[in-house]
Amino acid sequence: MCLAVPGQVKEIYGSMGTQMGRVNFGGIVKEVCLAYLPDIKVGDYTIVHVGFAIAKVDEESAHRTLDAFREMGLLDEEFGEPE
Amino acid sequence: MKYLDEFRDGETAQRLAREIRQTATRTWSIMEVCGGQTHSIVRNGLDQLLEGAVEMIHGPGCPVCVTPLELIDKALAIASQPGVIFCSFGDMLRVPGSDKDLFRIKAEGGDIRVVYSPLDALQIARQNSERQVVFFGIGFETTAPANAMAVHQAKQQGIANFSMLVSHVLVPPAIEAIMSSPTCRVQAFLAAGHVCSVMGYWQYYPLVERYRVPIVITGFEPLDLLEGIRRAVHLLEAGTPQVDNAYERAVCFEGNQPAQKLLSEVFEVADRKWRGIGEIPRSGWRLSDPYREFDAEQRFSVANITTKESPLCHSGEVLQGNLKPNECPGFGKECTPRHPLGATMVSTEGACAAYYNYGRFVAVESIH
Amino acid sequence: MSKHEKPDFSQWSCPLPLRDYPTIVIGHGGGGKLSGELIEHIFVPAFRNTTLEVMADSSVLHRPAGRLAFSTDSYVVQPLFFPGGSIGDLAVHGTVNDLSMSGATPLYLSAGFILEEGFPLAQLAAIVDRMGAAARAAGVQIVTGDTKVVEKGHGDGCYINTSGIGVIADDIHIDPTRARPGDVVLLSGTIGDHGMAIMSVREGLEFETIIESDSAALNGMVASLLKFAPHVHVLRDPTRGGLASSLNEIAAQSKVGILIEDRKLPVLPDVQSACELLGMDPVYVPNEGKLVAIVDPSVADAVLATLRAHEYGKNAAIIGTVTGQHIGMLAAKTVVGGTRIIPMQIGEQIPRIC
Numbered sequence: 001m002c003l004a005v006p007g008q009v010k011e012i013y014g015s016m017g018t019q020m021g022r023v024n025f026g027g028i029v030k031e032v033c034l035a036y037l038p039d040i041k042v043g044d045y046t047i048v049h050v051g052f053a054i055a056k057v058d059e060e061s062a063h064r065t066l067d068a069f070r071e072m073g074l075l076d077e078e079f080g081e082p083e
Numbered sequence: 084m085k086y087l088d089e090f091r092d093g094e095t096a097q098r099l100a101r102e103i104r105q106t107a108t109r110t111w112s113i114m115e116v117c118g119g120q121t122h123s124i125v126r127n128g129l130d131q132l133l134e135g136a137v138e139m140i141h142g143p144g145c146p147v148c149v150t151p152l153e154l155i156d157k158a159l160a161i162a163s164q165p166g167v168i169f170c171s172f173g174d175m176l177r178v179p180g181s182d183k184d185l186f187r188i189k190a191e192g193g194d195i196r197v198v199y200s201p202l203d204a205l206q207i208a209r210q211n212s213e214r215q216v217v218f219f220g221i222g223f224e225t226t227a228p229a230n231a232m233a234v235h236q237a238k239q240q241g242i243a244n245f246s247m248l249v250s251h252v253l254v255p256p257a258i259e260a261i262m263s264s265p266t267c268r269v270q271a272f273l274a275a276g277h278v279c280s281v282m283g284y285w286q287y288y289p290l291v292e293r294y295r296v297p298i299v300i301t302g303f304e305p306l307d308l309l310e311g312i313r314r315a316v317h318l319l320e321a322g323t324p325q326v327d328n329a330y331e332r333a334v335c336f337e338g339n340q341p342a343q344k345l346l347s348e349v350f351e352v353a354d355r356k357w358r359g360i361g362e363i364p365r366s367g368w369r370l371s372d373p374y375r376e377f378d379a380e381q382r383f384s385v386a387n388i389t390t391k392e393s394p395l396c397h398s399g400e401v402l403q404g405n406l407k408p409n410e411c412p413g414f415g416k417e418c419t420p421r422h423p424l425g426a427t428m429v430s431t432e433g434a435c436a437a438y439y440n441y442g443r444f445v446a447v448e449s450i451h
Numbered sequence: 452m453s454k455h456e457k458p459d460f461s462q463w464s465c466p467l468p469l470r471d472y473p474t475i476v477i478g479h480g481g482g483g484k485l486s487g488e489l490i491e492h493i494f495v496p497a498f499r500n501t502t503l504e505v506m507a508d509s510s511v512l513h514r515p516a517g518r519l520a521f522s523t524d525s526y527v528v529q530p531l532f533f534p535g536g537s538i539g540d541l542a543v544h545g546t547v548n549d550l551s552m553s554g555a556t557p558l559y560l561s562a563g564f565i566l567e568e569g570f571p572l573a574q575l576a577a578i579v580d581r582m583g584a585a586a587r588a589a590g591v592q593i594v595t596g597d598t599k600v601v602e603k604g605h606g607d608g609c610y611i612n613t614s615g616i617g618v619i620a621d622d623i624h625i626d627p628t629r630a631r632p633g634d635v636v637l638l639s640g641t642i643g644d645h646g647m648a649i650m651s652v653r654e655g656l657e658f659e660t661i662i663e664s665d666s667a668a669l670n671g672m673v674a675s676l677l678k679f680a681p682h683v684h685v686l687r688d689p690t691r692g693g694l695a696s697s698l699n700e701i702a703a704q705s706k707v708g709i710l711i712e713d714r715k716l717p718v719l720p721d722v723q724s725a726c727e728l729l730g731m732d733p734v735y736v737p738n739e740g741k742l743v744a745i746v747d748p749s750v751a752d753a754v755l756a757t758l759r760a761h762e763y764g765k766n767a768a769i770i771g772t773v774t775g776q777h778i779g780m781l782a783a784k785t786v787v788g789g790t791r792i793i794p795m796q797i798g799e800q801i802p803r804i805c
Contacts, residue, residue, distance in 0.1 A: 003119060003730045003804050004225065004277045004303075006086040016240065018232075026084030026724030029657040033202060036228055036342040045086060047280060047333050050172070050222075050804050051200030052229040054342065055280035055333045057086055062332040069095045069306065072102065084724055093714070096787035126732075128789015173801030186798070197801055199654060199729075226804065305787050421797060431794070440792045 004049035006057055009034070009042050023048060086332070090304035099309035100132035103316050107136035111319050112268050112404060113312060114261070116254060117223075117275030118145025118430060119303050125437050127305045137312055140268075140404035141427075141434040143257055143357060144275055146222045146250070147174045148426035148433050151356040152392055154250045155180035157385040161217055161248060162193045164383065168211060170204035171219040173197045178429055179422075181390050201233035201247075208237070208245035217379045220247040225277040227251050227368060228342040231349040234370065234377050248379040249369055252355055254278050255286045256366035262294040266405050271315040273301040273308070276330040281346075283338025287326045295324045302330040349374050359398030359426040393417075398425030401434050408438035415439060475570040480600030489598060493576050497583035498562075498593040510594040512559060515618040520555035522546055523614035531578065531609055534648045535663030536739075538611055539581035544668045544739055545690065546615040547589045551673040552686040552742065554625040555617030560586065562596040562613050567606035578609060589668035591615070623677060629684040630705035632775035635751035637744045639672065639758050640665065640766040641717045642694050646736035646800075647725045654729065654802065662721050665763075667740030672761045679754055682747035689743055692796050695734040697743055698781045699795045711771030712784045713791075730803035734783075735796050745773060 007025035012034060014020065023032040023046065033052045034040055045057035115121055121141045124130055130139045143149050159180045162169035169185070176185040176197065189195040198204050201218050208216035220230040230247065237245040254275055261267055274287060279300045287298045297318035301311025311329040318325055328334055348371065355367025370378045380386045395413035400406040408414050408427065418424040420436045427435035478485040495503060502510045526542040536544075543560065550557040562582065566575065586593050593613075644665040651662055669688065676683055685705070689697040694716075702709045718726075718733045726733050740763055746754050751769060758767035771783075781793045 004280075005727050006084065008085070016236075018236070024659070025728050026087075027659045027721040028651075028724045028728060029659065030655075030728070033200075033229070033232060035232060036339050036345075038341060047277065049225050049277060050229045051202055052232065054225065054228060054277065054339055058332045058335075059086075062086055062089075065310070065332065066089055069092075069099070069310075073095065073098055084727060087727065091786055093786045093788060100787075126791055127785045127787050128791050129787065131789040132787065172804045174803045176801065177798060199802055222804070420794075440794050 004047045004054065006045050006047050007032075009040055009044050009046060012040070012042060021053075023053070087304060090302070090306040092306065096129075096132070096305050096309055099306065099313055103133055103309065103313050104136045106313070106316050106320055108320060110135060110138055111270050111316055112138045112140055113271045113273060113315050114140040114142045114269040114404065115273040115301070115308070116142040116144040116258060117273075117278070118148065118433075119277070120273060120275065120301065120308060121145070121434075121437070123303050123305065123308055129305060129308055133312065137316065141437065142261070143360060143402045143426070144223065144254065145426070145430050145433065146226070146252060147178055148429050149252055149357045149359070150175070150178065150221055150250050151358045152180060153356065153388060153390040154248070156390045157380060157388050158219055158248055159183055159185065159188055160385050160388060161379055161383045162188045162195055163191070166214050168194045168196060168207055168214055168216045169219070170196050170198045170207060170216065172221065174430075175219055175221060201230050202236075205233050205236060205242060205245055208242050212244055214244060215382075216245050217383075218245070218247045220249045220251065223252055223254055223275065223278050224282045225275070225280070227346055227350065228281055228339070231345045234349050234374050235345060237377055238374060246377045246379040246382045247370070251350065251368035252357065253352075253366050253368070255290065256363050257357070258298075259290055260360070260363045260366070261403050262290065262296060264403055266403065268404050269296070271297040271299065271319055273311045273315065274298050276300060276302040276307070276334055279330070279334040279338065281339050281342050283336050284326060284328060284334065285336060291324050291326050297324045298326050300326070300328040300330050300334050302333065358392065359396060359402060361399065393424040396425035398427040398435065401427050408435040411435070473572055475566045475568055475572065475575065475600055477568055477600050477602070479566065480598055486598065493572070493579050494596060497579040498586065498596075499583070500592045500594065502592060502594040503596075510559075512594065512616075515558065517618040517620050520550045520553050520617040520619055521614070522549040523612065524549060525610065525612040527607065527610050528649065529607060530649075530652050531574065533652055533664055534661045535644075536666035537578055537581050538609060539578035540585035541666050541739060542611040542613045543582055543585035543589060543591070544666050546613040547591060547668045547670050548688045548739075548742070550615050550617035551670040552625070552688055553619060554623040554673065554677060554680070554683075554686065555619045556674065557589065557591045557615055557617040557670050559594045560591055560613050560615045562593050562611060564596070564598045565606055565610040566598060566600050567608050568600055568603040570608050575609065585668065589670055620677075623680050625680070625683055625686050627685050627687065627701050627704040630701050630707050630709070630745045630773045631684065632707055632773055633748055634684055634745045634773040635748050635769055636698070636709060636711060636771040636773065637746065637751065637754055637758065638694065638717065638768055638770045639669075639742045639744070639764045640740075641719045641722065642689070642738055642741065643718060643722045643726065643733035643736035645739040646693070647722045650729065651725060656725060656728070658721055660721060662719070662725065665738055665740035667763050669740065669742050669763065672742065672758065672763055675757050675761060676744060676754060679746065679750045679757075682750040683744060683754070684747065685743070685745035687743045689738050689741060691737050693733070693735040693737055694743065695732075695781060695793045696795055699793070701743075701745065702781055703779045705773075706778055708774040708777035708779070709771060709781045710774050710784065711781070714786050715768055715770045717766045717768050731800055734793055735800045
């Protein structure tokens with residue numbers, strides 16, 4: 001369910017009273033409804049499902065998660081791998 | 084793509100899988116609720132990395148699969164009416180009703196259009212004011228804000244020729260239905276990340292409290308899934324059922340408030356039938372009174388269509404992990420990916436379809 | 452006109468006024484004067500060759516030595532003009548490639564047009580122009596043709612059928628039943644370009660850099676591979692149904708299993724992004740200028756080098772092997788080290804949301 005893809009907001013504008021915007025998904029730009037993220041700014045990353053931005057990507061948290069994965073790798077190397 | 088590719092790294096995945104295997108002292112049964120997660124697991128072969136440590140049970144979280152036969156028949160009835168433009172996400176076109184699917188209706192002259200967003204359907208309605216434009220509003224909580232916005236705009240802008248055939252289903256009641264089944268063998272759940280992006284995850288605390296089963300909010304990329312599984316295994320090993328959020332970059336506790344506000348205005352909770360499972364109380368949404376005029380079931384008088392599911396199909400038990408797909412009497416005979424009888428054979432990553440493909444694979448592997 | 456330029460119909464002017472009709476009318480398919488004018492002013496100038504100019508009921512061709520390859524295909528692509536090509540060049544490339552995949556040297560094509568009443572002549576001329584250019588570039592001649600006109604609403608502007616004849620040297624044996632366990636699977640370049648170029652126009656996707664169709668004639672590339680015969684066992688162009696369908700078909704016909712590696716599949720970043728966005732898997736997305744070669748392991752590296760030396764093969768890669776296991780099935784090693792089955796696709800691939 002719910003194929004949703006992260007993209008970066010390039011432009012924000014109003015259309016018939018609704019906040020819309022253009023979002024870049026790895027080189028592909030598509031119009032997206034931004035009505036549910038009233039505080040979103042140009043440059044932010046957002047998760048888009050069927051043309052609607054449903055969440056702002058918490059970039060700090062994303063980097064924290066990746067760092068944690070990396071640390072796990074360092075631990076592996078330190079203690080060796082019994083496998 | 085940023086925030087996608089980083090979460091697909093093969094080496095990190097191996098490392099996470101290794102940690103899970105080392106942590107698990109027995110084989111745990113964990114259900115991923117969401118069809119998108121099932122897709123990612125099957126597409127990447129994640130379950131193979133966890134053999135012996137974790138058995139993944141594919142849950143009912145594919146809106147395409149759980150849309151009841153009856154509603155598909157209603158869609159087919161509406162789409163066959165002359166003058167109607169019937170808009171749908173691509174996923175629904177191949178789903179069989181009692182004797183046809185939307186592709187067949189299209190071949191018979193129905194005007195059926197695949198759209199990417201419900202707003203595209205609204206645009207089609209604006210451009211064809213003399214025709215009835217119906218959108219097949221399927222989906223879980225993730226898709227609901229988009230559908231709610233389409234109906235909301237139709238009302239605001241007076242687009243009277245637009246209506247929606249609503250088949251919205253909700254995740255928490257489905258999880259509860261599975262948890263409360265006396266034969267349930269699921270020991271932990273991965274909750275669907277994008278559903279929680281919209282709805283938050285406060286709803287899961289009372290469930291964990293009552294059923295003592297860990298629930299981990301989990302994303303969709305391989306590393307997200309493995310991290311969700313890793314945390315679930317830790318909670319299981321420690322014997323401390325809790326709610327945990329392993330998809331922090333996209334999910335916060337309270338969810339998307341503006342979306343929830345419009346949802347509660349446009350929709351109201353209702354009982355829903357699930358294909359293969361049956362009716363689950365308060366497990367779906369229908370249009371609320373102020374928006375009832377946009378309900379396609381009312382507008383096209385199809386509310387009285389009722390259809391029985393095939394008695395051969397045991398997909399409900401498969402979905403709960405009580406029955407292996409190949410133990411179902413119809414499996415591979417009356418029921419195949421080409422002619423699916425139930426939810427789990429419909430989509431390629433449904434439990435039965437995945438088993439059908441992979442089962443053939445394993446069978447020939449072991450012969451040679 | 453270069454392949455990648457957008458067609459500019461305002462620049463086209465008919466060498467002689469076609470009875471003042473700017474669009475196709477029923478009479479253009481009637482075999483009368485209007486039909487003749489269409490042939491004289493649009494088809495013959497674009498396809499120009501001595502066989503065609505005889506204008507007989509059938510073309511009389513010299514019979515070359517070797518066995519004959521014969522193939523037909525119909526083209527109904529929408530839109531008719533897309534980034535990187537048009538229905539015209541596609542109709543030539545498709546049939547040329549089908550002939551080439553059996554190791555044939557393509558020689559002659561027929562061209563049948565089904566036109567809808569009201570179809571702009573300027574567009575027809577542009578399509579036919581590109582067809583002619585594609586045929587010349589591929590070194591084949593369009594030697595016979597036909598045009599029918601259907602009533603408005605009974606067609607989609609323009610449909611084209613091409614059939615082709617090629618010749619195969621007696622010592623060449625390339626067919627989809629000849630894959631053997633141990634063989635190496637090569638792919639001549641990135642997958643999904645054509646399908647996504649079409650899809651992007653239909654779905655209204657904007658791209659920072661335009662995704663272009665890979666539509667191209669592969670007979671030159673195939674000719675350069677024939678020096679490795681008899682070690683080239685199978686050639687296939689993964690068009691409809693994409694790489695997945697071609698490899699599944701080969702696995703079934705050769706009674707072998709095929710195992711590829713996801714991370715070795717060349718995919719352009721923009722095509723990958725578009726696939727993510729639309730919920731598609733590039734292995735199912737059509738190509739029109741790529742080939743799969745299944746070869747004996749002893750020549751795999753040399754075949755790879757030859758492919759890469761060719762202008763359409765710069766991104767060629769070894770993507771997998773043929774195995775004696777999982778007979779009749781295609782499987783892939785995933786990026787994380789698991790295995791997935793890649794089944795035949797049941798219908799057309801359409802965007803999905805879940």
